[in-house]
Amino acid sequence: MAKYTAVLRELVEHLDVDVCFLRTNDRVLDATRLVAEWPPRPNAPDPDPLALVYFRNADPVLAATKNLTDVLIVRPELGGHHDRVGTATGREQTSSATVPLLSEGVTTGILCLVKYGNREWSTREINSLKTVAAIVTQSQARIAALDRLRYLAEHDELTGLANRRALLTELDSRLTAEHTHPVALLLIDVDRLKVVNDALGHAAGDEYLSILGRRLAETLPDDLVARLGGDEFVILLSATADMARAEQVARQAQQVAREPVTVRTEEVGRSISIGVAVSTPGTCSAVDLLGDADQAALAVKMAGGNSVLTFTDEMRTRAAVRNDIEMHLRDAIRRDELILHYQPEVDLASRKIIGVEALVRWYHPVRGLLQPDSFISIAEATNLAGELGRWVLHEACHQHFLWRSAIPGLALGMRVNVSPAQLIASDFVSTVARVLNENEMEGSDLELEITEHAVIHDLDQVLITLRDLKNLGVQVAIDDFGTGRSSLGQLKSLPVDTLKIDKGFVLNLGTSPDDLAIVRSIIGLAGSFGLDVVAEGVETDLAAQMLLALGCRRAQGFLFSTPVPPATLRRMLHGPDTALDGTTPVERPSRDW
Ligand code: C2E
């Protein structure tokens, strides 16, 4: 404004007028607004009647400036305008020249020069006024464009909320060491927005997000509500917030999200997953803190959404281990850090070893022996399942070959776990065929264990794979049976051979009537579909006896043996009698081969 005032002052001095002012048109309010004037009016009434004038209330001259396209000269004989100017300035007789500010044919405002008394305007004066007006228009357009750019740089286009960049800037400043109060934020991820996008279109999803964003900001006026992008929002709590307030805000946000929004005649209300993260200034960066909240929100999502979780140090440690494993797993496969342990499967009647399940372990150079639960899911999430699975299959079948070579006449089933990703890989069956061939193994010596989850995922492709495996004579078992959601109908259409009862039902078989009922029904189910059945997790003699009584012959569990390294298993196979009973000392896995 000061810049404009200086220009107006120049005009007053050079053109020998008394007053000069600049007004802009406000198209939204349908009004004209005073931007700058010279000289200042020290005694202007408050509120100033000239500051904002609605066109509908304006005197004829000011009203005429709304769509003014050419210079308007006013001389003392006109009324109206002068009354208002008179009230504001205390002058009676004035002459004025009003020059429109034109931008692409639209009147964006006016530049007006006033002389008390009578004054005429030469053509030269009028032309130079037009030039000044053009320059003012240009500079206003530039300022508006800069304002717009600044706005866009800091706001999210869809919701008008602060965007990621603005949030990071604010977070950075709140996290500097000179502050003492903890910084708390909530990361909100809308649950299953995809359903809305798919059913009603992306525009509808956008509309929901935009309304949700606005409602969050309205509900939480003291906190900074930002949109990170996609369906993610962040609420940065005001500086004095504590954990109790974070919980309260989380509840409020859930409430807001649930309130239905009408999008194209449909009522849309979503649940949300919220991750909370808190940090002391000076201890972490804005990106770290957001990452923590994101982890927590992700954990909520994985557990089904619609809940709140606060990021803890324990989660941080777990994430670090996970990242480390993810970074080094590929190398582990190449560097020979993986080994297979084998858990015997026995015939419950004779207690003889009839098969072994290959179970992978990782001798991590730093973390020591890692169990599969800590890295299989990571392999599956990072596209390494195929490579890992191929290694396991090769290794297990080669071991089978070595045992057969050492023990003539050995009859031993080899059970190998297969990841869902392997089952739908196009070269899976040919890999199995090649490995069998390389190790001179019968298809029927190999039983692949798949999970119900894999089957449900891509049924058509899995069906093709299973039929091709059947042609190789390979057996297929459904592992962890009873924990998934396979329906009877699905089971009937699946060319599988065996159901492997999940250890969760077997561990307490002797004491839990519920588990007994489930195991009995699984064994019955297997019988009616002509499937074999095997129990895992047999830890007690009682469980073993009950299984046998229920008609289950095959079993594995700590009662017989834990998974053991190949050399140990070989000794077990070689024993005077390969029968295992509860008295066999349970050997802990070690690398003694
Ligand atoms: P799973 O295939 O159901 O394997 C059985 C798991 O139960 C093994 O755990 C075994 O040590 C454990 N177990 C056996 N008997 C008992 C018992 O009596 N009591 C108890 N409490 N546990 C028993 P492990 O070796 O830690 O393997 C865990 C899971 O990791 C396996 O479950 C399997 O899903 C997966 N896995 C292991 N190796 C591989 C592999 O090579 N490839 C794939 N894709 N998954 C594997």
Ligand code: MG
């Ligand atoms: Mg298994």
Ligand code: MG
């Ligand atoms: Mg299992």
